Structures are given as C-alpha cells and as structure tokens.
Amino acid sequence: MTTIGITGATGTLGGRVTSLLAGADMRLDLRLLVRDAARAPDVDTDVRECTYADRDAVLAALRGVETLFMVSTHEGPQRRDEHRTFVAAAAEAGVRHVVYTSFVGAAPDTTFTLGHDHHFTEQAIRDSGMSYTFLRDNFYLDVLPLFADDHGVLRGPGGRGRLAAVARADVADAAAVVLRDPADHAGAAYDMTGPEALRLDEVAARAGAVLGREMSYVEEGVDEAYASRRAGWPDARQWQLDAWVSTYTAIADGSLARVSPDVERLLGRPARTLEQALEQRPRGTGA
Structure with missing residues (x-):
C-alpha cells in the first residue's frame, strides 16, 4: 500500500486528482491535506488540516506519506516562505517523492513574474533530497475567459503573441498518471500545454462562441496596462500589478508559445482544445 498526500483537494486541480485516484487502485491510500476539513471532497479517505506555513501541522499530516502532490499555494509575497516551510517539513516527515505544479519556463528571469516563485520552489525541492517530478503548466485554457472584463474584453499588452494554454483537467489527468508510478517519472520536468498556440484575439473569438457571449481582445501598451489596473484596483499591491x-508581456515575447508533446505522451491522447476545456469546465469557473 502506497500513501499519497494530495494538497489543494478542495480546488479544481487537486479535487480532480482526488476523484481520479480515490478507489481506483487498491494499492493507493490517499491522504488529503486541506485548510478546512469541512470543504474536503466527499470520498472515503484520510483528511488532515494544515497550511503550508504551519510546519508542525504539516509534519503531523505528512508522516507516513510516501508520494506528495503539491499544488502551489495562493499568490502573494509570502508564497516563497510558505513553500520553503512546506517542502522542508515534507522532507523531514519522510516523503520520498514530490509532484509539484510549476510553471513553463520557471526561471529567475522569466517574463511572467510569478514564474520566479516556481523556480525558487523547484530549487527548494531539488535541495531537499526528495525525488521529484515537475508539471510545468502553461496558463489554463478554462480560466482564460475570466481575464475578460464585464464587457467580454481581454485587455492587455499581449501584442500578436501566442500562448499554448492547457486545460486544468489535462494537468490533473497527467498528475494522476505520475502519482500512480512516480519512480517512472523521477527527475522529469514536463511542460503542460495545449495542442496549439493561440493569439488572444483567437482566444476571445473561440471562447465567446462556446460561451455564447461577445468577446474581444484590445491591445494596451505596458504603461497603459499599469495605469488601467491601478485605476480599476487602487488597493492592489505592486507585485499584483506586475x-x-x-501575464500579457509573457505572451507578447513568445515565452508561452511553445507547444509541448508531454501531455499526449503522458496520457496517450491529444491534449484538450480550448473548446473542449470550456465545454467540460467545472461549474463556477465559467466567464
């Protein structure tokens, strides 16, 4: 019996991984790590409450866990410290293998600023001595419509750049494959992308057709983008604005345009298209 710890089980990604693994294989014993046990999926499994920042609670929750699915925590200036604490506690608790949801091109100088956090976390996991697999996700296809304003306008300095966004369901499906046999994926870093790279005007037109609403893309300059967001969210901190x-400048400079074969390699089928991702999106995540 292998015990798998799953974080983020109350969210879309961790919830789907839980549903895919729960009861599907008698070799697997699941343990869900959540902030609030009352919100945990209704499956017959062990549920433990903890936050990434609470070292003692993490230690207690992870003792006996061999393989860990680590979904990155909420964005914010504290995320690096929380991830460092969580990774160190996982190693101390005896976790052998971590499957971490990272970001494509994670590096200290990646254009998308939050990609810096993912690089930091990848390095912390490497330094921990635990075995690992990184699922480096592009932006999520089924979340792209949420970038639009109330009038259905995607607005930003994305230029004519393209992004190979991925369906969250494909990331979850790939995670389940890796978690079942982590030794087969030790040391691997998979780029999780969709089957094509789309411009934002194409995203707007195709998403609008599926969702039954008018959508469009309006290009902004970088200074204009900062100004519009400061006006719309005057309390936003600088890291949020950045x-x-x-998000858009990474699209413009081509950082997110590469289409990877890794989803198809892991799942044995093509990655979901934008239309498929939107038609199958969970309730509450539509535009």
Missing part, C-alpha cells in the same frame, strides 16, 4: 501585466 503579475497581471507580465
């Missing part, structure tokens, strides 16, 4: 704007 993250929002760099």
